[in-house]
Amino acid sequence: MVTNQILTAIKNRRSIRKYTKDDVPNEAIDTVLEAGRWAPSGLNNQPWKFAIIKDKDIKQKLSVLTESGRIVKECNACIAVFYSLPEGYNRDKDILAIGACVQSMLLSAHSLGIGTVWLGEILNRKSDVNKLLKVGDDCELMAVIALGYPAQSPKSSRKKLAKLIIKNL
Amino acid sequence: MVTNQILTAIKNRRSIRKYTKDDVPNEAIDTVLEAGRWAPSGLNNQPWKFAIIKDKDIKQKLSVLTESGRIVKECNACIAVFYSLPEGYNRDKDILAIGACVQSMLLSAHSLGIGTVWLGEILNRKSDVNKLLKVGDDCELMAVIALGYPAQSPKSSRKKLAKLIIKNL
Numbered sequence: 001m002v003t004n005q006i007l008t009a010i011k012n013r014r015s016i017r018k019y020t021k022d023d024v025p026n027e028a029i030d031t032v033l034e035a036g037r038w039a040p041s042g043l044n045n046q047p048w049k050f051a052i053i054k055d056k057d058i059k060q061k062l063s064v065l066t067e068s069g070r071i072v073k074e075c076n077a078c079i080a081v082f083y084s085l086p087e088g089y090n091r092d093k094d095i096l097a098i099g100a101c102v103q104s105m106l107l108s109a110h111s112l113g114i115g116t117v118w119l120g121e122i123l124n125r126k127s128d129v130n131k132l133l134k135v136g137d138d139c140e141l142m143a144v145i146a147l148g149y150p151a152q153s154p155k156s157s158r159k160k161l162a163k164l165i166i167k168n169l
Numbered sequence: 170m171v172t173n174q175i176l177t178a179i180k181n182r183r184s185i186r187k188y189t190k191d192d193v194p195n196e197a198i199d200t201v202l203e204a205g206r207w208a209p210s211g212l213n214n215q216p217w218k219f220a221i222i223k224d225k226d227i228k229q230k231l232s233v234l235t236e237s238g239r240i241v242k243e244c245n246a247c248i249a250v251f252y253s254l255p256e257g258y259n260r261d262k263d264i265l266a267i268g269a270c271v272q273s274m275l276l277s278a279h280s281l282g283i284g285t286v287w288l289g290e291i292l293n294r295k296s297d298v299n300k301l302l303k304v305g306d307d308c309e310l311m312a313v314i315a316l317g318y319p320a321q322s323p324k325s326s327r328k329k330l331a332k333l334i335i336k337n338l
Contacts, residue, residue, distance in 0.1 A: 001196065001199070001200055001203070002196075002197075002200060002281065004174070004280050004281075005173070005174040005175060005280075006174060006175055006178050006276055006277060006279075006280035007200065007203075007204060007277055007280060009175050010204045010207055010208075010273045010276065010277060011203075011204070011207045013207075013209075015209065027170065027171075028171075030170070030330070031170055031171060031176065033330055033333070033334065034170070034176075034180075034330060035176060035179045035180070036333075037327050037328070037330055037333060038179055038180045038182075038327055039179075039272060040182075040184065040272070040275065040287055042289045044325065044326075044327075046327060046328050046333075048333065049333055049334075049335045050333050050334050050335065051334070051335055051336035051337075051338065052334065052336065052337045052338065053336075053338045054338065055338045058338050080336075082335070090289075092264055092292070092311070093289045093292070095261055095264045095265055095268065096264055096265075096267060096268035096271065096289075096311060096312065097268060098265060098268060099264065099265035099266060099267060099268020099269045099270075099271075099272070100268045100269060100271060100272035100275075101268075101272075102265065102268075102269060103208060103209070103268070103269035103270075103272040103273060104179045104272060104276075106209065106269075107175055107179065107273075107276070108175060108176055108179060110175075111173050111174075111175035111176060112171065112173075118209055120211045120259075120262045120265075123261070123262070133336050133338065134336070135335060135336065139335065142261070142265060143265065156213065157213075158206050158207055158213075158215060159206070159215050161199070161202055161203060161206055164202070164205075164206060164215075164217065164218055164219050165202065165218075165219050165220070165221065166218045166219065166220055166251070166304060166308065167220035167221065167222075167249075167302055167303070167304065168220075168221045169220065169221065169222045169223065169224045169227050169302065
């Protein structure tokens with residue numbers, strides 16, 4: 001099977017939950033957001049908004065809102081990804097687009113040597129996150145991405161491709 | 170701003186709606202599905218299933234179910250992406266993961282020189298698509314990806330990053 005840097009990144013990117021103390025430069029965070037910005041969306045409606053959280057006090061308060069609190073505290077920065085409801089046109093399709101946007105951010109971070117983990121459990125406290133970050137209720141929290149330089153090299157696994165292909169017509 | 174092949178692919182991938190007559194080899198389709206397989210998902214539940222449609226007669230019948238019928242007829246192959254409902258744990262999070270999976274497939278195809286377009290309007294006829302493909306109702310259609318070698322180089326645009334960043338803390 002052929003390979004290239006993109007295929008390798010897609011396959012080798014792992015969720016990183018332990019980080020060095022090194023600072024992720026603002027320019028790198030902008031590069032990650034820039035990758036998110038170019039994701040595809042239905043009708044090109046781009047229904048996403050981003051909040052960058054580097055402030056230690058706010059990260060501390062955010063950490064209390066999730067079972068992944070240690071990660072939020074120890075990572076260098078978080079990107080909260082919101083669904084901008086007034087820009088939405090179809091909830092399923094908009095959420096698919098936001099998933100594509102998150103994946104572009106995870107892959108771009110990986111390409112810069114930055115580890116990430118996609119936090120979902122924190123959605124249980126989405127309205128508290130909005131309050132903490134002073135984000136209006138026209139934006140619905142969809143994901144928090146924790147970022148930092150990796151201090152681990154975890155393995156993962158996936159189902160076999162043959163189990164995922166239900167028709168070959 | 171730094172760049173690399175991954176950032177370039179994310180930024181330069183466009184929706185391709187016109188194709189050459191060249192055949193997309195089965196091996197390339199497998200490489201694309203392989204990329205989708207490695208997408209992240211909540212609890213690593215991987216709630217996606219794929220149907221490959223290369224058969225001209227089935228593509229013709231599929232084309233009748235969407236306003237994008239010309240694309241479905243003219244492309245070389247389609248990948249229908251389903252949400253495997255019995256494997257789901259949270260609809261929003263599962264759909265986000267499927268969006269990540271689709272984006273990995275679009276980027277991997279782009280990296281192989283294959284054009285794609287993510288078709289969403291066809292979801293209006295999702296139960297008819299299931300019937301045509303003989304897919305059970307435990308699988309809900311989420312997207313159809315049309316694939317073929319590009320016969321166009323379209324441009325696109327996105328909102329400015331400054332408009333997407335609602336907080337920088």
